[in-house]
Amino acid sequence: MRLHRNLVFAVIDTLTEIFNEHKYADKVVTKTLKRDKRWGARDRGFIAETTYEIVRWKRLYAEIADIKEHYSRENLFKVFCVWAVLRGIELPDWKQFTGTPARRIKGRFDELSKDRRFKESIPDWMDTLGTNELGESLWIKEINALNKQAPVILRTNTLKCETKKLRSILAEHEIVCETVPNYPEALQLVERANVFSTQAFKDGLFEVQDASSQLVAHYLEVQPGMRIVDTCAGAGGKTLHIAALTKNKGQIIAMDIYENKLKELKRRARRAGAHNIEPRVINSTKDIKKLANKADRVLIDAPCSGLGILRRNPDAKWKLQPEFIAAIQQTQQEILQSYSRMVKPGGKLVYATCSILPSENQHQVEKFLKSEAGKEFSFVKDQKILAHQSGFDGFYMALMEKK
Numbered sequence: 001m002r003l004h005r006n007l008v009f010a011v012i013d014t015l016t017e018i019f020n021e022h023k024y025a026d027k028v029v030t031k032t033l034k035r036d037k038r039w040g041a042r043d044r045g046f047i048a049e050t051t052y053e054i055v056r057w058k059r060l061y062a063e064i065a066d067i068k069e070h071y072s073r074e075n076l077f078k079v080f081c082v083w084a085v086l087r088g089i090e091l092p093d094w095k096q097f098t099g100t101p102a103r104r105i106k107g108r109f110d111e112l113s114k115d116r117r118f119k120e121s122i123p124d125w126m127d128t129l130g131t132n133e134l135g136e137s138l139w140i141k142e143i144n145a146l147n148k149q150a151p152v153i154l155r156t157n158t159l160k161c162e163t164k165k166l167r168s169i170l171a172e173h174e175i176v177c178e179t180v181p182n183y184p185e186a187l188q189l190v191e192r193a194n195v196f197s198t199q200a201f202k203d204g205l206f207e208v209q210d211a212s213s214q215l216v217a218h219y220l221e222v223q224p225g226m227r228i229v230d231t232c233a234g235a236g237g238k239t240l241h242i243a244a245l246t247k248n249k250g251q252i253i254a255m256d257i258y259e260n261k262l263k264e265l266k267r268r269a270r271r272a273g274a275h276n277i278e279p280r281v282i283n284s285t286k287d288i289k290k291l292a293n294k295a296d297r298v299l300i301d302a303p304c305s306g307l308g309i310l311r312r313n314p315d316a317k318w319k320l321q322p323e324f325i326a327a328i329q330q331t332q333q334e335i336l337q338s339y340s341r342m343v344k345p346g347g348k349l350v351y352a353t354c355s356i357l358p359s360e361n362q363h364q365v366e367k368f369l370k371s372e373a374g375k376e377f378s379f380v381k382d383q384k385i386l387a388h389q390s391g392f393d394g395f396y397m398a399l400m401e402k403k
Contacts, residue, residue, distance in 0.1 A: 003084070003091070007039075007043055007047055008080065009227060010035065011047055011050050011080065012073060014028050015041060015076050016071070016073065019172055022314045025314070029246070041193070049149075050083065052314060055314045057083075057219075059121040060119070063108070063118055065078040068153075074096075077096040081097060085100065086105065086106070116143075120143045126215050130142070133356075134358075145387040145388035146171065146308075147311070150392075151189065151212050151392075153188050153209060153211045154166070154189070155214050155241060156206055157206055157240070159243065159248060159272060159273050160203070160204055160272070163186075166200065166205055167179070167187055169200050173200075174359040175195065175198065176189070177190065183211045187206075205272055207268070210309070210391040212308075212354075212390060212394070213354070216238050216241075216299070216301065220399075221399070223246070224247045225246070225250040225294055226251075226296040226297055227250060227251045227295050227296050228242055228296060229253045230242065230255065230299045231255050231300050231301075232302060233261070233262065233296060234253055234258070234301075235381035236265030236268055236277070240268060240274055242299070243274035243277055244272075248274065250275045251278060252278065255287070259281045262279040288339060292341060295342045296344065297341055297350075298339060299352070300350065302332045304332065304355040305324070306355065307320075307394065308354040308385075308387065311387065315379065325360075328360070333364055333368065336351060336365075337373045337374075349400045350398065350399070351365055351397070351398045352398075354393060360396070362382060365382065369400070377400040377401065378400065378403060379400055382397065383396070
């Protein structure tokens with residue numbers, strides 16, 4: 001691989017914003033990729049993938065390079081050198097790369113790889129938490145899987161297209177996909193591509209959504225004509241899936257405390273041809289009380305640590321703090337206690353997270369079912385999805401029925 005100065009500098013600029021200004025990696029990368037219209041798909045791929053790789057292995061690379069925060073440009077070039085040497089990439093004769101100690105880099109890598117915290121590039125507290133919650137043998141497998149690049153998975157919008165037809169349409173544009181067994185609407189890209197620039201995306205034939213996330217709407221056991229409430233809808237990935245499964249029949253109330261996310265949902269719903277979605281901003285508890293005992297189905301896709309989706313959000317490893325985990329668990333239980341009241345007798349509730357921690361998942365469900373509000377519900381089933389077993393994101397979902 002030949003390194004090009006403008007692309008390498010773009011990576012350094014992007015890392016500066018992520019590490020020093022603490023901006024979200026996905027937003028910074030998206031902004032960087034718009035910087036030069038002359039960049040082709042391969043150039044953009046290099047910038048995005050290299051940036052994410054260095055973010056993912058930040059602790060390991062920084063330790064090998066013997067640098068501490070704050071990350072000056074000089075130090076970021078040292079980190080880049082570590083990335084390049086470990087991949088066998090020849091460094092050009094630039095002043096930023098003068099005197100790169102390739103042999104020392106490889107030696108330090110071998111030495112540090114004996115310590116899981118460096119080998120998997122994770123904070124000490126996260127390694128302790130994962131070990132305590134999952135057990136060491138399971139945690140080793142899971143964190144290793146979560147450090148691999150996530151595949152690109154599409155969800156066919158069955159309001160407009162069938163999976164087989166979508167695969168054929170994309171193949172005409174040299175985007176090769178494979179079907180995913182047991183995931184009826186899913187297609188997995190064989191090679192990464194900018195699917196958002198395709199006419200198929202602009203026509204609303206698909207959304208990008210991980211396979212594990214695609215299970216949630218099915219878990220809700222929805223039928224056309226039902227009143228369904230998606231209580232933490234966000235920008236609506238699961239809401240749109242529910243709309244497709246109900247064939248635009250019935251009512252889907254998409255709720256969230258963030259109005260800007262619901263505006264994005266409206267835009268996505270128009271593109272998808274989903275007409276039975278009604279966005280509602282949650283301004284107070286009154287918005288919840290108005291729907292008490294009125295919903296056939298309620299989805300609580302709860303805010304969580306996001307530890308199940310580290311593959312696609314590697315910067316979360318450095319943004320998360322242990323006190324946030326404790327705080328979000330309290331929020332999860334409060335949401336369960338409050339939002340579950342919307343389920344009508346005989347209706348069903350799904351609690352879901354993109355976390356792998358039992359304390360955010362089955363322990364929350366157990367606590368809820370023992371509470372006064374939870375006594376009205378019976379446990380039906382749950383599913384724990386781990387990345388090293390499924391090949392997709394870590395996820396949890398539990399189905400409960402109101403008596």
